[in-house]
Every structure is written in C-alpha cells, then in structure tokens.
Amino acid sequence: MDRRELLGRIVTFPIIAAGLAEDLLAGNYRSVFRGQGIEFDGVRHYERGDDIRTIDWNASARFGRPYVKTYREERELSVFIVLDCSASMFTGSGLTRFEQGLMAAALIAFSAEHAGQQTGALFYDREITRIFPPGKGRRHIMTILQSALDYSPAGRGSGLGRAILGAGRLLKRRSLAVIVSDFLAVNWERELEELARRHDVIAIRLSDPLDAELPAAGLIPLEDPETAARIHAPSLFESFRSAWAQWHQDRADLWEALCRKSGAASLELSTAADAAESLFRFFGGRRGAAFHPVSRRAGSGA
Numbered sequence: 001m002d003r004r005e006l007l008g009r010i011v012t013f014p015i016i017a018a019g020l021a022e023d024l025l026a027g028n029y030r031s032v033f034r035g036q037g038i039e040f041d042g043v044r045h046y047e048r049g050d051d052i053r054t055i056d057w058n059a060s061a062r063f064g065r066p067y068v069k070t071y072r073e074e075r076e077l078s079v080f081i082v083l084d085c086s087a088s089m090f091t092g093s094g095l096t097r098f099e100q101g102l103m104a105a106a107l108i109a110f111s112a113e114h115a116g117q118q119t120g121a122l123f124y125d126r127e128i129t130r131i132f133p134p135g136k137g138r139r140h141i142m143t144i145l146q147s148a149l150d151y152s153p154a155g156r157g158s159g160l161g162r163a164i165l166g167a168g169r170l171l172k173r174r175s176l177a178v179i180v181s182d183f184l185a186v187n188w189e190r191e192l193e194e195l196a197r198r199h200d201v202i203a204i205r206l207s208d209p210l211d212a213e214l215p216a217a218g219l220i221p222l223e224d225p226e227t228a229a230r231i232h233a234p235s236l237f238e239s240f241r242s243a244w245a246q247w248h249q250d251r252a253d254l255w256e257a258l259c260r261k262s263g264a265a266s267l268e269l270s271t272a273a274d275a276a277e278s279l280f281r282f283f284g285g286r287r288g289a290a291f292h293p294v295s296r297r298a299g300s301g302a
Contacts, residue, residue: 001099003149010106010145014138016276017110020283043067078134079112079119081105081144082167084181085151086125086158087225089206092271097206101180102148103275104204108178109141119144122170124163125153131170156226160185168195176200179264182207183255184226193262201264205255208271211248214241268297 043059046066059067083105089098109119113136120134121144130151132144160181167177168191177199179192195201214220219232234240252268259266267282269275278298 001095006099006102007146007149009103013103013106013276014110014113017107018114020107020276020279021111021114042070044070078171078173078175079108079117080134080167080171080175080177081109081119081121082163082177082179082181083121083123083148084125084158084160084163084179084206085123085129085148085153086184087153087156088158088182088184090153091225092208093210095271097182097208097271100269100271100273100275101204101206102145104269104279105148105178105180106141106145107276107279109144113138113141120170121148122163122167123148123151124159124166126155126157126159128159128163128166129154131166133170134175156228158185158226161188161191164188164191164195168198171199174199176202178202178204180204180206189258189262192258192264196263201262203255203259203264203266205252205266205268206271207248207252207268211252212245214244216241270298273298 043056044067046055046060046068050068054068054070056067056069083101085098089101090096092100105121109121112119116136118134118136119141121130121132122128123130130147132140132147158181160183164179171177177195179201181204183203183205192201192203214233214235216236216238218236220235221230222233223230233244256266256268267278269278281298
C-alpha cells in the first residue's frame with residue numbers, strides 16, 4: 001500500500017473512532033478515557049468510618065492526632081503509543097506489519113481525541129528516534145501519523161527494551177501505554193513489567209498469515225530484516241513447513257505468557273485482519289469487566 005492510500009484510510013478513522021471511544025469508555029480503560037484517575041491532594045483529620053489504609057502516619061505522628069490522606073480526580077490522563085519502526089515491521093504478505101500497526105495506532109489516537117484525552121508517541125528502530133510529548137487536537141495527532149508515514153528505518157536491529165524503558169521515564173502520571181510491535185527482539189521483559197506496574201499497558205503484536213502457513217513453493221529465499229541473515233527455505237518438505245509454523249506458534253505463546261506475567265493486556269493483530277474490527281472486539285468484548293490482563297488474537301482464527 002502506498003503512502004497516499006494509507007493516508008486516505010487513516011483520515012476516515014475519526015468517524016470510526018467515535019464508536020471505539022464508547023467501547024473504551026464502557027470497558028476496562030474507562031479510568032483513562034474518562035480521566036478518572038486520582039492524585040494526592042492533602043491531609044485532613046481522621047473521622048469515624050475512614051479507611052485506616054489512608055492514614056498518613058508521618059502527619060499523625062507530627063501533630064499528635066490521626067490524619068488521613070485525601071485525593072482528587074485527575075481529569076487529564078494520556079494515551080501514549082510506542083511504535084516499532086524497525087526493519088522487520090516493514091514486511092508482510094499483504095499489508096506490512098508497520099502499515100497495520102500504524103492503522104491500529106491511529107484508531108486508538110483518534111479515540112483518545114474523541115474522549116478529550118491527550119495522545120503522545122515514541123518511535124524507535126534500533127534506538128529511540130522520535131518523541132512526541134502528549135498533546136491534544138487533530139493537528140497534533142496528524143503530525144504524529146504523518147511523521148510515521150514518512151519514516152524509514154536507519155539501520156538493522158530493534159531496541160524494544162530501550163523504547164519501553166524510555167516510555168516509562170517520559171510518563172510521569174498514570175497513563176495508557178500502547179506498544180505496537182512485532183516483538184521480534186530480546187531483553188524487553190523486565191522493562192515491560194516495570195511499565196505495567198505504573199501504567200495500564202496494551203501490547204499489540206503484529207503477525208502475518210505466512211507465520212502460520214508457508215506455501216509449498218520450492219526453495220524460497222528468506223532474509224532476516226534485522227540481522228541480514230539469509231537462507232533458502234526448502235518449503236516443499238512438510239517437515240520444514242511444520243517446524244516453521246511451530247516456531248512461530250511457540251514464539252507467540254511465549255509472548256502471550258510474558259505479557260500475562262507482566263500484567264499487560266495483549267492483542268495479536270494479523271496483517272490480514274481488519275484493524276478497526278479487531279480493536280472493537282478487543283475493547284467492546286470487555287465491557288463491565290474489572291481490569292486484568294487478557295489475550296486476544298485477531299485474524300488468526302482465535
């Protein structure tokens with residue numbers, strides 16, 4: 001898909017995003033999209049019936065009588081998108097992983113705009129390359145998206161762990177962090193756990209139908225876009241095709257387990273899936289549920 005066609009799709013998303021925002025407001029992320037987080041406001045005298053867990057022991061000791069902490073609503077929270085722009089994201093049998101990931105990111109950004117919340121973003125390939133502090137408005141979102149459309153990876157390799165760590169350092173208040181990546185990287189698990197301790201995190205993993213089913217087409221030249229390693233895959237052998245599919249399945253299962261362990265929600269999004277429909281199912285199917293890590297696969301038959 002060329003830049004003009006992709007941009008043509010994206011500019012229609014604000015209309016679709018209105019419905020997605022309603023699902024977000026009704027579901028597990030309503031605290032973010034309604035801006036109903038809380039922050040420390042002050043202390044007051046303890047009163048009968050107050051939760052003893054809110055007692056400020058330092059203030060109580062200082063003044064010789066019990067005091068409790070009070071909080072107020074934090075009405076402006078942020079949605080922060082961590083977008084993988086490494087070389088492996090620019091692969092796919094139809095749409096590339098990057099194109100599909102960008103459309104998912106755009107839908108979430110426009111949904112945040114519809115809910116009156118701020119959106120920020122971080123782009124990375126081998127290193128963090130662009131940072132967009134949280135801001136409001138259609139122009140701000142389009143600046144992020146147009147920068148992504150013009151992106152070209154600077155080299156090989158993926159700095160996913162550094163990107164997640166960077167996002168955590170940038171976000172001072174509790175936010176919704178959305179990681180859009182193929183997760184074809186190592187050494188990011190600890191950073192994901194740390195981010196999920198302080199923020200709501202959704203990990204969106206981009207996959208492709210060829211991950212599950214390689215065609216029987218003789219010797220297929222394959223190149224790892226991150227390392228430049230090349231092989232000629234003997235795709236006529238059923239044993240090779242089976243091992244190929246199993247490797248990708250094992251990798252997907254490990255990613256899902258790591259997300260669950262960290263406390264991040266997970267969504268596998270195929271390049272063959274409809275991004276909007278997949279996000280509607282992911283958020284809309286969770287209305288009224290308390291927040292907990294979940295996993296969904298879109299466009300993969302699950």
